Amino acid sequence: MSGSEDERIAVDVNNMFRQNLRGEGGLKLEQVERMKEEVEEAHRALSEDRPGFMELPFQQDDVVKRIMKLREERQDRYDNFVVLGIGGSALGNIALQSALNPPYYNENENLRSGHPRLYVPDNVDPVRFDRLLATLDLERTVFNVISKSGTTAETMSLYLIARQRVAEEVGKENVQEHFIATTSSHSGYLLKIARRENYPRFAIPDDVGGRFSVLSPVGLVSAAFCGIDIEGLLEGAADMARRCEEEDLWQNPAYLHGTLQYLAYHEGNKMSVMMPYSHQLRDVADWYRQLWAESLGKAENRQGESVNVGPTPIKALGATDQHSQIQLYMEGPDDKVINFIEVEEHGREMEIPELYQDLDGVNYLGGHRLSNLLNTEKQATELALSSRGRMNSTIIMPRLNACTNARILGQLLYMLELETALAGELFNINAFDQPGVELGKNYTYGVMGRDGYEEKRAEFYERAEPDEDFIV
Amino acid sequence: MSGSEDERIAVDVNNMFRQNLRGEGGLKLEQVERMKEEVEEAHRALSEDRPGFMELPFQQDDVVKRIMKLREERQDRYDNFVVLGIGGSALGNIALQSALNPPYYNENENLRSGHPRLYVPDNVDPVRFDRLLATLDLERTVFNVISKSGTTAETMSLYLIARQRVAEEVGKENVQEHFIATTSSHSGYLLKIARRENYPRFAIPDDVGGRFSVLSPVGLVSAAFCGIDIEGLLEGAADMARRCEEEDLWQNPAYLHGTLQYLAYHEGNKMSVMMPYSHQLRDVADWYRQLWAESLGKAENRQGESVNVGPTPIKALGATDQHSQIQLYMEGPDDKVINFIEVEEHGREMEIPELYQDLDGVNYLGGHRLSNLLNTEKQATELALSSRGRMNSTIIMPRLNACTNARILGQLLYMLELETALAGELFNINAFDQPGVELGKNYTYGVMGRDGYEEKRAEFYERAEPDEDFIV
Numbered sequence A, B: 001m002s003g004s005e006d007e008r009i010a011v012d013v014n015n016m017f018r019q020n021l022r023g024e025g026g027l028k029l030e031q032v033e034r035m036k037e038e039v040e041e042a043h044r045a046l047s048e049d050r051p052g053f054m055e056l057p058f059q060q061d062d063v064v065k066r067i068m069k070l071r072e073e074r075q076d077r078y079d080n081f082v083v084l085g086i087g088g089s090a091l092g093n094i095a096l097q098s099a100l101n102p103p104y105y106n107e108n109e110n111l112r113s114g115h116p117r118l119y120v121p122d123n124v125d126p127v128r129f130d131r132l133l134a135t136l137d138l139e140r141t142v143f144n145v146i147s148k149s150g151t152t153a154e155t156m157s158l159y160l161i162a163r164q165r166v167a168e169e170v171g172k173e174n175v176q177e178h179f180i181a182t183t184s185s186h187s188g189y190l191l192k193i194a195r196r197e198n199y200p201r202f203a204i205p206d207d208v209g210g211r212f213s214v215l216s217p218v219g220l221v222s223a224a225f226c227g228i229d230i231e232g233l234l235e236g237a238a239d240m241a242r243r244c245e246e247e248d249l250w251q252n253p254a255y256l257h258g259t260l261q262y263l264a265y266h267e268g269n270k271m272s273v274m275m276p277y278s279h280q281l282r283d284v285a286d287w288y289r290q291l292w293a294e295s296l297g298k299a300e301n302r303q304g305e306s307v308n309v310g311p312t313p314i315k316a317l318g319a320t321d322q323h324s325q326i327q328l329y330m331e332g333p334d335d336k337v338i339n340f341i342e343v344e345e346h347g348r349e350m351e352i353p354e355l356y357q358d359l360d361g362v363n364y365l366g367g368h369r370l371s372n373l374l375n376t377e378k379q380a381t382e383l384a385l386s387s388r389g390r391m392n393s394t395i396i397m398p399r400l401n402a403c404t405n406a407r408i409l410g411q412l413l414y415m416l417e418l419e420t421a422l423a424g425e426l427f428n429i430n431a432f433d434q435p436g437v438e439l440g441k442n443y444t445y446g447v448m449g450r451d452g453y454e455e456k457r458a459e460f461y462e463r464a465e466p467d468e469d470f471i472v
Helices: A029-048 A061-077 A090-098 A126-135 A154-169 A172-178 A190-197 A217-225 A228-245 A255-265 A280-295 A327-329 A370-387 A403-427 A435-448 A454-461 B030-047 B062-077 B093-102 B126-135 B153-170 B172-178 B187-199 B217-225 B230-243 B253-266 B277-296 B328-332 B370-387 B403-427 B435-447 B453-462
Strands: A008-013 A078-082 A116-117 A139-147 A177-181 A201-204 A270-277 A297-302 A307-310 A312-315 A337-345 A390-398 B010-012 B080-086 B118-119 B141-146 B177-185 B201-203 B271-276 B298-300 B304-309 B312-314 B334-347 B392-399
Touching: A008 A255, A008 B201, A008 B370, A029 A116, A029 A255, A029 A403, A061 A201, A061 A217, A078 A154, A078 A217, A078 B030, A090 A217, A090 A280, A090 A403, A126 A154, A126 B277, A139 A190, A139 A217, A154 A177, A154 A435, A154 B370, A172 A177, A177 A217, A201 A217, A201 B030, A201 B172, A217 A228, A217 A307, A217 B172, A228 A403, A228 B172, A255 A337, A255 A403, A270 A280, A280 A312, A280 A337, A280 A403, A280 B126, A280 B328, A297 A435, A297 B328, A312 B312, A327 B277, A327 B298, A327 B435, A337 A370, A370 A390, A370 B126, A370 B435, A370 B453, A390 A403, A403 B217, A403 B304, A435 A454, A435 B328, A454 B153, A454 B187, B010 B253, B030 B253, B062 B201, B062 B217, B062 B230, B080 B153, B080 B217, B093 B217, B093 B277, B126 B153, B141 B153, B141 B172, B141 B201, B141 B217, B153 B172, B153 B177, B153 B435, B172 B177, B172 B392, B177 B217, B201 B217, B217 B230, B230 B253, B230 B403, B253 B334, B253 B392, B271 B277, B277 B312, B277 B334, B277 B403, B298 B435, B328 B370, B334 B403, B370 B392, B392 B403, B435 B453
Parallel strands: A078 A116, A078 A139, A139 A177, A177 A201, A270 A312, A270 A337, A337 A390, B080 B118, B080 B141, B141 B177, B177 B201, B271 B312, B271 B334, B334 B392
Antiparallel strands: A008 A390, A297 A307, B010 B392, B298 B304
16 A cells, blocks of 8 residues: 555645636636546556656665665775766755755764765866865765766766776775766676776666666665665655556646646746755755756657747745745746645754744744744745735645655655656657757767767867857 | 956857847847847936945945954854855855855865854754754854844744854853844844844845845855955956946946846746856856846836736756756747856866776766866857757856955856846836735734734635645
């Protein structure tokens, strides 16, 4: 079964509908009813194709065992765990860490309980990587290099630098202990390197793309080393997968949420804001940003017709962004859907003390809990948006923070993945490719001198020089 | 004069124009020409009104002296500097710190050269604040509480908690040494508290709103304590202010960039992506996100007519987001303008070593510098977007990172502020208020029990209960 009621996440879509919004905004119930057949068809297609991510919650007992074994053998060797990966090979790692481990984990030894610090540079900024290496004791550091093909220029560049520095520091013969390779099981440059250097290896399944890989070794290895309950995470995902075997969208949170997003897009609400009221979920919103944008932003549909379609995901954070973005969401064009995430139990409580009882504008705060203020602000913002006719929904998470809640996060991640796949079906595009990134990548290869990209190199250097009159 | 040529930031708008883009995308030169009068009028209005932020680069010699004096007296007392503020009282602090101090500054003592760590919790998440207090040695910590009115519920709640904890830790009689108040000079609850507790005080000018306050004590105090050259920052802003006295938009980077954004909005490109190719500028993009959204997202124009206008700012990061958002920017709807920031000299260099020379897909990287890869990726992405007809521009910064470059950052911040004010004039809205945030705030006050908000409290509790059928 899918876990007890109070351990389940829920999706509240009341405020997506005109009947619950002031004014003319919002969807009509008939619009959803009319989608039923399409959703059922999408369900059949997904059930038949079973894209790779759908297998991850179920088929990884051996993978988990291997990860736990490596952690067992090595955990006392490392104070620092560095993920060298970019995009889908980085965002999942960051999201798991900030959602499930305590804030200030890296800085505060007491909060780490013996686990290594986690670093995910996720960029080729020279200042950032230089200062990172200056901060780490390389003797006590392991790098997990993540790239399916081993051709990702950013990841491989950082790897080459790290490989040299580690060799200088610990001696060439000991390099093996400081790297893990997460890559294809059967092809590619990183696999070649890993074999040559005798690095421990984990496989990225062929049919799991970067943005759908958080529940594969891509996300699981760093999580396990940092003490996160990866089995719980997978169980949570499996719970959600089972709940989502239901083809009726009113029984299926992923389908319901995905369908409403799709309908809203066609009403002109082309931006999907994800706004968790939990600082710990900010990086889940960032992870989702890739998932939603890269899966659904497509030039052509599956018949090869030009469509240039795709909602724009926006990452926001409550209560912080009430003081930054809510003005726009309330009063600007009605072109967004706000998807809140609310956490019922935050795992820590802080009482606001009763000080300055003579000061009217301050004294009312005393005696409340901070979590009460945070969740009140969410509900107040929700009500304010609804009273302006602005569509919004809420994903409700029973609890967060602390490893025991990995199971709840697993539900959320899988739900958002499946929702994205469903939306891909409804938009009638391929949600699993990313042809639009090739051109820029190929120019970079050309300029950097990679064999076979001479034409792109020429094209790059033949581009028009910028006109100085247009530089001010 | 406005600083030497190679110390100036520049704005390259070539790729905003149809002549430089493939296909039908982009602006026509005539459109800009037709804006000339409007921009000149806006220039006259701004020169007459002189909104508060325009004075900040010039009138703060005494403020800077007072900040430096406090720093001088107290710098050995603190290992930790905590900013308690939210929105405009937090984002500027974060932006200055990450742009001008080294990455991993908090974690690595060597990189701090004796300055305190900086923490900006910027939220009322109980987990985050609890773990922060557990991480700090309160004996060695100072809190700068920032709120003009002292009624900001989030900031005051954190202050009350911190005030009690500090008193418990260091004794009531020593509390004074652990707080600074940055607030109105003449009214409000925080001023009252600061007087009662005898905290050092810095004034937020009446006519400087939160999102325009980074160059006031709101941003300067924490920056100074963390070793940032605040005089250089203000000089840079003054350099840009002088450059922008020019009413001709082809001579004025703020007006040119602002006008093109405005035109693009009316062409249907309602999202402004700011995408720095420097990890250190990611939080400048976040600061800008508030500036642009809260200033320009307005329900009514200055004649009180309903307009619901406002571009949506989006924060992106190169090269990272090439692996997350570029697919959408290349192939999705043509509804964005991409504003890159390019840094010519990153301040650190890292050479990629020549390893694995027999591996074709990897060996070409060796011998290049990491900064070369990063900037090549920017230019490759720019070319790819242009070849798809997607409007883009580039703000070019000569150098970054290290305190000596505060002067360059100061130019950028002032330019973006002025650009926002100009856009406010063009959109014909009040860029300096935020009426849309009041409703949610008032519901929160009501629920929390603040005097005078009983009606909003009633309204909140009278709202319709969510229909269970719409919760899945």
